[in-house]
Amino acid sequence: MTSPFGIRGDRPGVVPRISRDDLVAILVLGVLYYAAARLGLRLAIVEDNITPLWPPTGLALVAFLRYGWRLWPGVAIAAFLVNLPITNVPAAVLTAAGNTLAPIVAAWLLERAGFRQQIDRVRDVVALVGLGALLSMTISATIGSIALLLSSRIALDGFWGAWTVWWAGDAMGILVVAPFLLCVLTWNQVEPKLGLRRLPEALVMLALLIGASVFAMWNTGQLLFLVPPLVGWIAWRFQLRGAAPAVLLVSTVAAWAASQMVGWFADLSLTEGMLTLQLFNATIAFTAFFLSALVSERTRARERLQRAADDLEGRVRQRTSQLVEANEHLGHEITERRDAETKLRRSEHELAEAQDLARLGRWEWDLGSGTVTWSDDLYRIHGYAPGAFPMTFEKAVELVPEEDRQRIERNLAAALAMHRREVPDIEYRIVRPDGELRALLGRARMFFDDAGSPVRMLGVVQDVTERVDYDRQHRIAETLQRALLPQDLPMVDGLALAARYLPAEVGFKAGGDWYDVIPLVGGRVGLVIGDVAGHGLEAASVMGQLRMAVRAYALEGHRPADVVAHADSVIRVVAPDEIATMMYVEVDPASGAVRFVGAGHPPPIAIEAEGARYLELPKQPPIGVAAGWAYEEFVVDIERGAKVVLYTDGLIDRRDIALEEGLERLLAAAGTDPGRPVEAVCRELITALVPGEAADDIAVLAMERLPVRDEAFRFRMPAEPAELARMRRALGGWLRGVGVEPEDTNDLVLACAEACSNAIRHAYGPSAGTVDIEAHLDDGAVEVVVRDFGRWRQRRGQDGGRGLALIEALAPSMRVERSERGTVVTMRRTLRGAVSV
Amino acid sequence: MTEHPNVTIAADDGVVVASLSGEIDLSNAAEITDALLGGIPNEALGLVIDLSEVSYIDSAGVRMLAELDHRLGWRAQTLRVVAPEESRSRRVLEIAGLERVLSLDTTVEAARTSVQDPSEEPELPDG
Secondary structure, eight states, X not given: OOOTTSOOSSSTTOOOOOOHHHHHHHHHHHHHHHHHHHHHHTTOOBTTTBOSOOHHHHHHHHHHHHHOGGGHHHHHHHHHHHHGGGSOHHHHHHHHHHHHHHHHHHHHHHHHTTOOTTOOSHHHHHHIIIIIIIITHHHHHHHHHHHHHHTTSSOGGGHHHHHHHHHHHHHHIIIIIHHHHHHHHTGGGSSSOOOGGXXXXXXXXXXXXXXXXXXXXXXXXXXXXXXXXXXXXXXXHHTHHHHHHHHHHHHHHHHHHHHHTOGGGTTSOHHHHHHHHHHHHHHHHHHHHHHHHHHHHHHHHHHHHHHHHHHHHHHHHHHHHHHHHHHHHHHHHHHHHHHHHHHHHHHHHHHHHHHHHHOEEEEEEETTXXXXXXXXXXXXXXXXXXXXXXXXXXXXXXXSOHHHHHHHHHHHHHHXXXXXXXXXXXXXXXXXXXXXXXXXXXXXXXXXXXXXXXXEEEEEEEEOHHHHHXXXXXXXXXXXXHHHSOSSOOOOTTEEEEEEEEOOSSTTOTTOEEEXXXXXXXXXXXXXXXXXXXXXXXXXXXXHHHHHHHHHHHHTTOOHHHHHHHHHHHHHHHOTTOOEEEEEEEEOTTTOEEEEEEEXXXXXXXXXXXXXEEOOOOOOOOBTTSTTOOOOOEEEEOOTTOEEEEEOGGGTOOTTSOHHHHHHHHHHHHHSSTTSOHHHHHHHHHHHHOOSOOSSOEEEEEEEEOOTTOOOEEEEEESOGGGHHHHHHHHHHHHHXXXXXXXXXXXXHHHHHHHHHHHHHHTOOSSOOEEEEEEEEOSSEEEEEEEEOSOOOSOOSSOTHHHHHHHHHHSSEEEEEEETTEEEEEEEEEOSSOOOO | OOOOTTEEEEEXXXXXXXXXXXXXXXXXXXXXXXXHHHHSOTTOOEEEEEEEEEEEEOHHHHHHHHHHHHHHHHTTOEEXXXXXXXXXXXXXXXXXXXXXXXXXESSXXXXXXXXXXXXXXXXXXXX
């Protein structure tokens, strides 16, 4: 809003001309002022021109505040016209001047004080009361009272009384009327807007207020106290838009009651009534406006706070998202850097390791000058500081033991004689200054000049001492162990068996683990797994003796506990310093009874349909530890389809994980897919538990008690002609047992024997292998499968085809599949008689 | 004369009768062949192999018989094989198609007669 006191126009200091709009405004203001004055005079108490509430003053102030002081002529003329009938001309002029000057001064002071016309701050209320009402109105009161004195309307001793009333009336005009007008004029500039929603509340309050005011004023019972709370409530609910009309209403009612000397004012003197009225109105006005401004301020403050909070929240959100982003970025960077560092470290490490592993030295020999140059590493390989002494061929050869020296010289002479660039590789030994022998592998090239004479040799030397030692030891231990372990497992009726042995890949650890399967009388079978402490040749040899001892005792028919007790005795004799863990398990496939005797060995696993579990057997010491320990056996009955897994601790005991964790992992791996065949169990347990190279020997032996419906015939025979008869009897017995007629039986046995004979004749060399025979009933037919594991040679003899011809005649649907792993002959014969399955 | 537990040889009137027993398979066919060849003198008219007591014979035995027949043929000696009707041996020989190559008889007496009087049956061509 432009200042009403500002100077309009381009050039400062030039008073603008009064426009026609201004004239209209002056006229309108004059008419309104006059009307308001007439209204105010109706409330006059003293004479006829001093009233307790002088509305025109408020009107004039509002006009000057909103539209500027140039409208003053309207006020001046109207005031003059109002006063003329009740006084003489000079007094009327004087009074009009005072009535015009006071609101102008009030408006100017308020403008200077930064007064807001919405009166929504406490400071606006204070400014309006202090500057607008109390201070400025001293002007009109003083001038008005002087006019009264000069026109002899009052005596000199009545001057202060008249001044007070005048001053109070004008001040009340400002206090009561100006806020109301301002409130109406700024109605739509105030937030929040008042909707129709609040109309009922406003009407109720209006009714209450009118009722309370009128009742209080017309009643002598001192009921004025009813009014202030009501006005306060209205101010609180509606702020200025409630407070201003309420104050106007209450003040008007009170002033009118006072002027009529009715009700509450009836018993009061003029002065007392005047004082009471002014105090009452001032209190009401000040309280109402103060409260309304306070509420407005609070509301705005709350809104500001809310906005600030919203703003703050928005900024926090934004900042947070920035932080998150930055954090991610940082995390990413850290990861990348860590990865890079790891890679760097690894490659440095690998390089150093590779160099260390390789132990490579380089040399060059100039045949013309005889100069020999060694690389630093070559000195180190020989046990000297790099460049410790100048090198010559003779000096180099001196470091080699006599017998190897000759070989080197022969090798060199041969290379020179052959006139070839490539010098054959040679493995030889050197003696270090401390006497240690090292094994070296030398490679060299010879260079010739254009004439074909040798001029230069270049060579590299690798220290292969560890590799040579290691290779030899490892090879022997592994070979020994493999030789000592069963080549293949026997076939046992009612059981499926599988085993895996994985020698340690690193170090000298191969050696001590073993497993065995021993067919016993009555269809029972003994399963053995064990681990001789220690590794290498010693352990492997102890293992071999133990295995044979256990086998012998088991075959003699000893009870399982006695087999282990005897093994305990054996280890004391063959290796008094050694101990071994072992477990001997006797299985009766028919009843499902499994007898366990453990000796310090990890617990066996039972795999059933619902998963895997450890069979927690009572602990007993390893063999070779507690002389005379009475080993006990523990019987567990297993269902058909259940499996038992035995293993050595190489499967679970790894350096990088705790033993308990190894056991947990093993159980988890064993529990996955409980239905898989035992072959897969062995294979997959090792894959799951030992993904990389085995640091220790691992042996796994798994057994399944086959389901009853699988009454298949399984037979394994050595590929020897003499074994054929045994096979024929076994197969014939099985066929008769499952109800096959004699003629079918005879033909099937013959066909099978022919297939086996072929395998014996063609599949293997002089060191014979084995032939597996499986037979099962299948929907009124018998299928016989003969499997060998050799590679067939060309047919020997002219009439080798007789066998196959026989088979084809006996079992018309015959199939032969040959592969790298052997030959499978599948024969099928539909049975003549019904077969009870 | 090579002896073999599964072979009993009796020579009478120029006819050698070899009674085989038990099982004949890859494990013993070569030895039985040796025993038979060793048991038939040069002057014998022919050989009767009696399979009546053989409980099992397979292609190894069939091969053996075919080889004997071949060898005896060089020497113009007759081979007759006795395999009773419905016997296991007869069935195997039939399945193997040997009845078209060999002369089969159901009794030793019939075989012996055929050896002594070859005119009753046409001479088989060599090999």
